[in-house]
Amino acid sequence: MHILQAASEFYPYSKTGGLADMVAGLSCALANAGHKLTVITPLYRSTKDLLMKRSESPMQLDIKLGAESIRGRLIPYETGEGIRVYFVEQKDFFDRQGIYMENGEGYPDNPDRFIFLSKAACRLSGMLPDAPDVLHCHDWQTAMIPLLNGGRIPTCLTIHNLAYQGVCAPSKFALTNLPERYFTHKYAEYYQQFNPLKAGIISTDSLTTVSPGYAEEIVTRDFGEGLEGELSGRADGLTGILNGVDYSQWRTDENPHLKHGYCAKNLDGKERIKLDLLDFLDLEDASKSPLFCYIGRLADQKGLHLLYDVLRKWLPENDASFVLLGAGDIHLESAFRELSEELPGKVRALIQYSEPLAHRIKAASDFFLMPSKFEPCGLNQIYSLRYGTVPIVNAVGGLKDTVSPLTSQYIDGTGFVFHHHSSAEFVQCLDSAVRLFKTPNCLKNVRERGMEADWGWSEPIKNYVAIYEKLLKPT
Template identity: 35%
Template sequence: MVEPESTPAVAETAPVMEEPNLPRRSVAFIGSECHPFVKTGGLGDVMYALPRELARLNCDVRVILPRYACIPQEYQNKMIYRGEFYMDLGNTGRSYYVGIMEYIWDGVVYDFIDNEEFFSWGNPYTNLVDDIPKYCFFSKAALAALNYMNWIPDVVHCHDWQAALVPVYLRTLFKDSPVGRARSVITIHNLRFQGVYNIPTIKYWSGLPDEAFGMGALKQDWVEANMLKGGLAYADRITTVSGTYAWEIQTSDYGERLEDHLRYHSHKLRGIVNGIDYGMWNPETDPALAENYGLGNVLDHKMANKLALQKELGLEQDTGKFVIGLISRLTNQKGLDLVNAIVPQVLDGNTQVVVLGTGDKQYEDAFRAYEGSYKGTFSACIQYDEGRAHRIYAGADALLVPSRFEPCGLTQLNAMHYGTLPIVRETGGLKDTVEPYNEFNGEGNGFTFDRYDAGLLLDAINRAKSLYFNNRYHWDEVVQRDMAKDVSWEKSARQYKDLYLELTQW
């Protein structure tokens, strides 16, 4: 095997401050997306922020990603060639090229697996027919690359179904190789997506032994193979992105047909809430805002951001209006059917609603229609604009997150950090991070409802409006309490570090 190139990789930004007294562990993150290279959802944020925070906690971290053609050229140009090799794949009878391109940024090493045959598509995800071979290749190539670079981690931490075969490969085809000594963790970000296809196809592309296709592992419904199910069976630990979601996915309502499997493996299942990156989300330094503010002066400057948002979106400019933001994919999972049902009742002359996002055509059209019917009161931004999202967090008074299910949710954390009170359904990470406001003792940091019902959502909105208009002093107290709440990655990263230490005691 060829030794990797010794060319030093390009380092970006100043080195992070580490905590050298903490026990050191090496961790390889393996996943299908990572901000800023490629991102379609919350997984990209986690793959970006968690490794950087772990580096500060004295972990040696590498992130392994596919080198998609859609990665912006500014990052492609800074990648350094680390080496290449050829690898057999499944029962294809041929060898596949595996290139390794490296990029170092903020204390984290990013290794990109290069293969134009699999990763030359314009988008990271295309369709299951193409994605199954792509991620069989990626999972095996990621482990082979670690062996090739002779960088053997203590823990391999993989994410969602696209990397779910990594723990299976680790305990089968790679068990006698150097990387075989690593322990494995798999994180479920959204259980709805599992990588299910017929057994012959996945067996053909993966080359995994027959034992991996038993009912306790990959096999599902006797004729199908479920890649996520196999990863959950073979991993040493399973994590998901909130404690409540870890419990919910063991029930038939949320288990997506894996609830029995997850209950069987519940002894190794943990819930750790995500955080937000204060470098990206900080109202004191955010360049997108009309006026920056912090905990000490939020009450003086938030109104300026409200007026700027109203002007930007063509709403009536009036600081006395109660502005509700909604930043979301426009899908049923996000509770948009509930929102759609109550918009006329919410718009009472004192309230404005701002929607930002794209998704199902029925909701895009419905919100555009509301904008046409309620000019100056309702704004439908059917797009995703990162800067505008920041301005909505800063300019709105409240943020709606009425999800049918929500593994963690980041929008409610962003909102709290910007002094915008969340109105959420009590599910998953929303329940773990938002404590309902108690009008009798003033405790709590948002407004909640339990059953998935439009009337209960309307009631929660009305409770928020009642406090805003009738007791502004207590409303402002909750704003400041939310801004003071630590929703950064540090606490979450320490929990992951403890999990790695638990797995690798020596």
Template identity: 35%
Template sequence: MKILLVASEGVPYAKTGGLADVVGGLSKALVEAGHEVAVVLPRYRGIKPGPVVKASVTVAQGGALRFPAITGGRRVKGVRYFFVEDAEYFDREGIYGDRSGDYADNAERYGEFCRAAIEIVKQVWPAEVIHCHDWQAGLLPVLLRSEFANDPAVNKIPVVFTIHNMGYHGLFEKEALERAGIPESEYHPGGLEFFDSVNLLKGGLVYADYLTTVSRKYAEEIQTPEFGHGLDGVVRERRGRLRGILNGADYAEWNPETDRKIAANYSAAELRGKKKCRADLLEAFHLGKNGEGRAVVGMVSRFAGQKGFDLIEEQAEALLKEDLLLVALGQGEERYEKMFKRLAAKHAGRAGVKIAYNDELAHKIVAGADIFLMPSRYEPCGLSQIYSLKYGTVPVVRATGGLDDTIEAVDPATGTGTGFKFAAYTGEAMMGALREALTCYKDDALWRKIQAAGMGRDFSWKASAAEYGKLYEEALAGRNQMRGAASKV
């Protein structure tokens, strides 16, 4: 089957978060499963230019025409990558915005991107299924079912739309309809309208043939007001076409037995290398003198409220009174960056922080920490807890979304389980789960059993890619059935 993935980012070319890992990992796994796969991305600054596939394609926007080029076409691990090239829109410092905020013309930028992706299907690479990711690709199914509804080159192609995070809508004022070339006929309560604004995520939810999100628990959660961000009613209406498919982990990149970014390799059968990784981590964060007997608690995250950092802020002093060392790596909201800087200054030798994203340091934390803390308010899937399991770094997580799906709660009496969970979104609940983990950490035999259980779990992309393959077949069969019914009329 020929499958085209349309997304705003994807490794190895562009990454701001987990979406990029999913696009890169899923596409590779689909190729390994026997499918023919291509990915369409914008060519952002920093992506080296490739061969010209089409010198220009014509897209309508704002009463005018634009002529982005299509470049690339080369294969990476069996996956073909095409790039939409328009320097005015994509040759910028950031992907979605800069330090002052999101770019004001994001509707126009990703409107052109979606139209260009359709032209790739028409002129370059005729896909059988199109798989769109998040609001940046949400306009594509809208266009296919409206403006291109009578175009035989594309109007029968099924679209699968994946919600990676319901918190990001792609919300724009009504005037963006004209500027971005969005069909005004689709601006109504059953379409793109959302409280007098244009909502591109809603476009994907309403117009795609099938919806997926990145864990079974999150598929349930987004149908509720607490997690639906105002779109829970739309999701409930389409729940018969909604699937929760867990993200996979790229174990070629995240595996303690082969990882070249850590101080020593190790396995579940031989953990001595993890001690070297622990010492290396403490040295990197200038905490080496205080590590004896204390658990090292690691965090690698975007510093945002969604990730539970308000709980860390609330419990900061209580946290550092425990018998532990804290290491944190990330960047994001200024409030939390300042909070971690204060903690590191006040508790020098007990807390270390790096305000940045550094892939090598992320690997060092996942390998060298004893406990990995993820107190997220909500977490569609999460990958860090999956990586930490593989590295024998025991997760402490809130029981939400993919965190709940992937972590089995430890029963200290039997030693079963892979991590520690708390349900209520409160600082007290978080500290309760962390203290339970610290107590178990003191029992070497129990801790080794918990580590071994986690390291034995398999969250590779193979099973998830098979689920997507079945869904693509179902979507294609549904479209073919519609085509057959139409031909009889």
């Protein structure tokens, strides 16, 4: 089977979050299972340095956006995993400092940029000598593909985060060059605005999201982000498939980012990594106390206001320390910088994204904090399990699908789970984590269970292949 994936991010060439990891992981898993994989994604400024010398000639693009013709190129590239990638080169759209935003503000022409990408994907599908069997698109950035494709190729749309829908001015719909009948409440119109994700939800042949828990949540008013009606309308065709993890990247042995290796049966290397990190962070006095961490986007969705409020009161009263790695909302960045200054012996806020540091911090920490308000899938809690770092999570979406609650005597379970997004319940989990840290044998057993859990791609790709095969069956 030949699958063409269209996505705004594709690891390691571009990444702001889990979307990039999922598209890369699914592509590699499908390719390893014998399927042919082609990916189309933008050539961002940050991508160019990651591409090795190529020998193939680019393919020219001339795409209409409304009344204007925009030229670009498709840059062919072959990954080491045998995946064919076509990078969409259009300097005015993609040769920028950021992927979606700059200085905390989204680019005002994001609709133009990703309609161009979506049209390029449809154009590529007709240019390939071996036509794809399925066109798999991801999130609002490529959600117009099912309508633009015009039914030529079966489509699957995966929702990674319903909170981001690409809603914009109604005038942007003209860039699609689609008939006006598609800018109605039945398709792309949303309270007099243009909503690409809504159009995709309604028009795609198959609809998936990134965990069973999130699939159940988003058909409700609490989590449906205003589209619960459209999602409920095709609830029988909405499938929640948990994202897999590429354990060749997230491993505790022979990992280029980790100075010391370790495994579930021998955690000595983890302790050495912790000591090295504390020395690097100038927190040596914290070596005998629990180290908590957060790694990821700084966004309200992640429950970081709750995290900040709780830690500011809880840390001064407890023998524990905390390190944060991430960037995003400028107000949250400032808040955690101030917390680091307020509690210099307990808190470090690294306002950046660094893949090597993400591995080091996750391996060094004892507990990973993820108090998300909602979480479509979440990968960091799965990475933390494999690294023997016990997760503390809110029971939403993929978090409740992947972290099983610890029992009172720690005999079963892999992490601490709270069910109400409140300071009281979060503090209870933090207090319980400190008690667990003080019982080393129990902590070792909990870590061992988490590290032995398998959240790889073997099961998820079976579900995706089943969806693709169903799309290809005659109706």
